[in-house]
Amino acid sequence: MRGILKRSFYSRPTIDVARDLxxxxxxxxxxxxxxxxxxxxxxxxxxTSDPAAHAYRGATPRTRVLFxxxxxxxxxxxxxxxxxxxxxxxxxxxxxxxLIRAIEPVANVTGSGNGPGRLTRALGITLEHYGADxxxxxxxxxxxAKRDQLEIGISPRIGIREAVDWxxxxxxxxxxxxxxxx
DNA sequence: GCTATGATCATA
DNA sequence: ATGATCATAGCA
Numbered sequence: 001m002r003g004i005l006k007r008s009f010y011s012r013p014t015i016d017v018a019r020d021l022x023x024x025x026x027x028x029x030x031x032x033x034x035x036x037x038x039x040x041x042x043x044x045x046x047x048t049s050d051p052a053a054h055a056y057r058g059a060t061p062r063t064r065v066l067f068x069x070x071x072x073x074x075x076x077x078x079x080x081x082x083x084x085x086x087x088x089x090x091x092x093x094x095x096x097x098x099l100i101r102a103i104e105p106v107a108n109v110t111g112s113g114n115g116p117g118r119l120t121r122a123l124g125i126t127l128e129h130y131g132a133d134x135x136x137x138x139x140x141x142x143x144x145a146k147r148d149q150l151e152i153g154i155s156p157r158i159g160i161r162e163a164v165d166w167x168x169x170x171x172x173x174x175x176x177x178x179x180x181x182x
Numbered sequence: 183g184c185t186a187t188g189a190t191c192a193t194a
Numbered sequence: 195a196t197g198a199t200c201a202t203a204g205c206a
Contacts, residue, residue, distance in 0.1 A: 043189075052189075062202060080199030082190050099189060117190045127201090159189050 003143040007135055010070035010089050014096035017089040018044035019170045021098055023150050025106065025142040030124040037103030037113050037123060038144070041171040041178045043157045045086070047095030051162035055095035065131045066095045073132040073139060075125060082117030085125050087134060087141070101158070101169070104177040115179045153178075 005024065010017055021042050028035045045053040047066070054076075055066045065074050066088055074086035074097050090096035103113035105122065113119040120126075125139070132139050151173040156164055158179070171178045 045189075054189080057203090060203070076189090077199095077201055079188060079190050080201075084189060086189085101189085115190070157189075161188095 004135060004140050005071075005143060007069075007071045010087065010134075011091050012089065014044045014046055014089040014098060015168065017087070018042040018098040018168070019152060021087070021100070021141070022152060022170055022172055023144045023148065025144060026100070026103060026123065027140050027142055028123045028125065029138040030108075033108045033124075035108045035123045036106040037109055037119070038106055039100060039102075039141075040104050040175045041100075041102035041114075041169070043099040043101055043170070044089075044168040045097050045099060046168075047090065050166075052157065052160040052164075052166075053095070053097070055097070059095075063095070066097050067093065069133075071134050073129050073134055075120075075127055075130045075132075077127060078117070083120035083125055083127065084116045085120050085123075085129075102171070102177050102179045104175065112177065114177045 021039050024039050026037050047055050054063045059067050070088050072088045085100045086097040088097050101116050103119050109122045111122050113122045153171045153173040154167050155169045157169045
């Protein structure tokens, strides 16, 4: 399939990947349905130097994918109710990931996609997608159809207690699907 | 084995 | 401000 982001897109600094992911299209082939959405909000989580990142305290069974291949999905369950979708960045062997916080619904999306918990529910993302390769298979991220010049906003990350002041959240300015700040 | 807790959201 | 609800991590 054409337009899918290549491995080289992901094997770059986490912050660059987070910013460049804005406007890209998530495609999930979910049985008969093909659910698609446009990324409008992301957050960068650096590796072992970022106190707010899951990778901060080293590799565990859950975080092992963060230290592995870039371009794979890191999915986890939060608060017992919501899944969060992340994309592994950085070179192989270096931890780093991008949390997808919000999408703009494009096709076959039930409900709205603003907020990390709601977006995974809308796209049908579950723990089954843990470690999935985003350059092939059922869950992929594609190049934007139009290469608009996006106006990008930057702010501190949301919902964390450590390193709250680091401006690592990126969003499409003025887009109504961007989740509300706290 | 046991327990506390969290990168959330909806409701009040 | 609080409850829903469970995989994971840290500790015994």
